[in-house]
Amino acid sequence: MSTYDIIIVGGGITGVATAYELAKKKAGRILLLEKEFVSAGSTGSCAAGIRAQFGTEFNIGLMKRSLDKFEHLARELDYPEDKIELWQGGYLVLAYSEKEWENLKSRVEVQHRLGIMTEILTVEEIIARFPQLNLNGVYGGTFHQRDGHADPLHTTFAYARAARRLGVEIREWTRVEGLVQERGKIRGVKVNGELIEGEKVLVACGAWSSHLMKTVGVEIPLWGEKHEILITEPLERAFAPMVISFSIGYYIQQRPHGSFIMGIGPENPAHWHDPRDFDFSPTWRFLERMSQAATSVLPMLKSVNIVRQWAGLYEMTPDAHHILGPIDEVPGLYIAAGGSGHGFMFGPVVGELMAEWILGETLSYDITRLNYQRFQKGELVREPAVVG
Amino acid sequence: MDPKKVIICRCEDITLEDVRNAIKEGYTSWDQLKRVLRIGMGPCGGKTCRILVLRELAQHLNVPIDEVKTRPTVVRPPLRATPLKVFAKEGK
Ligand SMILES: Cc1cc2nc3c(=O)[nH]c(=O)nc-3n(C[C@H](O)[C@H](O)[C@H](O)COP(=O)(O)OP(=O)(O)OC[C@H]3O[C@@H](n4cnc5c(N)ncnc54)[C@H](O)[C@@H]3O)c2cc1C
Ligand code: FES
Numbered sequence: 228m229s230t231y232d233i234i235i236v237g238g239g240i241t242g243v244a245t246a247y248e249l250a251k252k253k254a255g256r257i258l259l260l261e262k263e264f265v266s267a268g269s270t271g272s273c274a275a276g277i278r279a280q281f282g283t284e285f286n287i288g289l290m291k292r293s294l295d296k297f298e299h300l301a302r303e304l305d306y307p308e309d310k311i312e313l314w315q316g317g318y319l320v321l322a323y324s325e326k327e328w329e330n331l332k333s334r335v336e337v338q339h340r341l342g343i344m345t346e347i348l349t350v351e352e353i354i355a356r357f358p359q360l361n362l363n364g365v366y367g368g369t370f371h372q373r374d375g376h377a378d379p380l381h382t383t384f385a386y387a388r389a390a391r392r393l394g395v396e397i398r399e400w401t402r403v404e405g406l407v408q409e410r411g412k413i414r415g416v417k418v419n420g421e422l423i424e425g426e427k428v429l430v431a432c433g434a435w436s437s438h439l440m441k442t443v444g445v446e447i448p449l450w451g452e453k454h455e456i457l458i459t460e461p462l463e464r465a466f467a468p469m470v471i472s473f474s475i476g477y478y479i480q481q482r483p484h485g486s487f488i489m490g491i492g493p494e495n496p497a498h499w500h501d502p503r504d505f506d507f508s509p510t511w512r513f514l515e516r517m518s519q520a521a522t523s524v525l526p527m528l529k530s531v532n533i534v535r536q537w538a539g540l541y542e543m544t545p546d547a548h549h550i551l552g553p554i555d556e557v558p559g560l561y562i563a564a565g566g567s568g569h570g571f572m573f574g575p576v577v578g579e580l581m582a583e584w585i586l587g588e589t590l591s592y593d594i595t596r597l598n599y600q601r602f603q604k605g606e607l608v609r610e611p612a613v614v615g
Numbered sequence: 616m617d618p619k620k621v622i623i624c625r626c627e628d629i630t631l632e633d634v635r636n637a638i639k640e641g642y643t644s645w646d647q648l649k650r651v652l653r654i655g656m657g658p659c660g661g662k663t664c665r666i667l668v669l670r671e672l673a674q675h676l677n678v679p680i681d682e683v684k685t686r687p688t689v690v691r692p693p694l695r696a697t698p699l700k701v702f703a704k705e706g707k
Contacts (some may be wrong), residue, residue, distance in 0.1 A: 380650040528699050529698065531696050534657070534693075
């Protein structure tokens with residue numbers, strides 16, 4: 228018998244949420260290994276926006292469930308509300324062309340059908356509600372009040388703490404060097420040259436996942452892509468929603484703490500498959516492009532001070548959707564990664580569904596289309612509403 | 616001195632007691648403390664509080680200060696808080 232029933236590699240939102248959900252289902256002895264500390268990867272560098280304004284029925288339904296979970300998370304995990312800092316000031320999506328405007332409006336129908344009550348706002352209506360905005364070049368926008376933000380660090384710490392309380396062992400500063408298989412099935416993981424045995428192993432290593440999967444000869448099309456972000460000094464609450472543009476690629480939001488956090492998609496991002504190539508250095512070019520976009524749409528930001536700028540990785544897949552589920556070539560091995568710029572907001576629901584999948588339960592929401600074979604079969608999952 | 620009254624991070628208003636409690640909860644590196652307390656995330660970028668926290672950690676863990684775990688240093692400019700308009704002009 229193995230030392231552990233389930234070993235989870237990676238302490239980002241995906242890993243800790245799955246660990247918690249598994250422990251809640253009394254899945255046995257669970258070990259989570261993290262090479263640095265919980266939240267050290269993309270989760271800790273993200274903007275933590277959460278929204279149900281997606282374009283496909285599949286994603287809207289999934290994010291509706293995640294929003295429901297976020298709304299009850301503090302209580303469920305027994306963690307202070309004011310730390311999880313759920314802020315539902317809405318997402319305001321702006322359209323910068325006639326065509327984009329038509330597309331946004333057409334998605335609202337699907338959203339309404341699924342109970343996501345997005346509003347369609349004309350330029351005049353936007354100005355009436357959000358007079359701080361400069362709407363030059365804007366054709367209209369959509370707004371959904373339940374969208375917003377949660378603190379990514381505390382959300383992750385909250386899951387980790389709740390998981391520990393339920394008996395999950397979490398080892399930080401512990402890097403998994405490789406996966407170990409034997410007689411065609413998973414045997415465990417290697418740490419400091421030694422085998423730690425597990426009946427099942429889940430790889431939830433974000434952008435580092437494909438590299439680790441290679442150690443058992445499994446090729447996963449997933450890579451890291453550098454995305455930059457900055458934060459300003461805190462101000463009194465001046466602006467409630469997350470304002471975003473899919474076509475220009477910016478997003479800007481004032482956090483409950485008062486700072487404005489904002490990002491803009493990279494111009495020609497490299498695709499990094501090997502962690503040795505990962506580069507987190509901030510660039511001057513980003514500061515210029517970001518400041519230009521931000522002061523143009525929110526002129527009040529002109530004299531606000533930037534206090535920090537950093538870079539993180541989007542863990543991208545060919546269709547910008549997660550890769551989830553069992554790996555057929557190595558029974559007992561699972562993957563949950565590839566959030567592609569929206570892995571934080573899906574974290575709670577992905578954790579819940581992965582726990583069901585790993586335990587062989589019937590999935591309460593069918594996510595099987597997100598399996599890794601879809602790329603070979605050419606069955607990509609398309610989503611029009613992605614940013615940056 | 617009362618640890619409740621000793622301010623370690625002036626920017627974010629965090630006391631020695633806050634730091635000690637977080638260390639007790641298991642946040643035993645600069646990076647973790649920063650993320651759980653926001654310590655070091657103020658306008659000065661941790662210039663004043665970082666060393667105080669490292670000293671507290673070293674004492675708690677009973678190791679020399681350079682053995683306290685940190686991630687490889689990531690530079691997070693700007694070195695001094697600067698308004699957005701400065702860069703917006705450059706971008707034109
Ligand atoms: C600038 C930026 C802005 C973003 N904004 C948003 C947003 O607004 N909303 C949203 O939903 N998402 C956003 N994202 C995306 C989001 O951050 C990620 O999709 C999500 O955090 C991924 O979580 P994860 O747990 O899957 O991966 P990660 O958080 O990367 O966790 C993986 C963990 O695995 C660990 N690890 C790796 N290799 C090993 C190993 N060999 N052994 C042990 N541990 C290992 C890493 O240290 C890391 O902690 C943003 C990302 C960036 C970079
Ligand atoms: S004193 Fe801590 S960030 Fe400035």
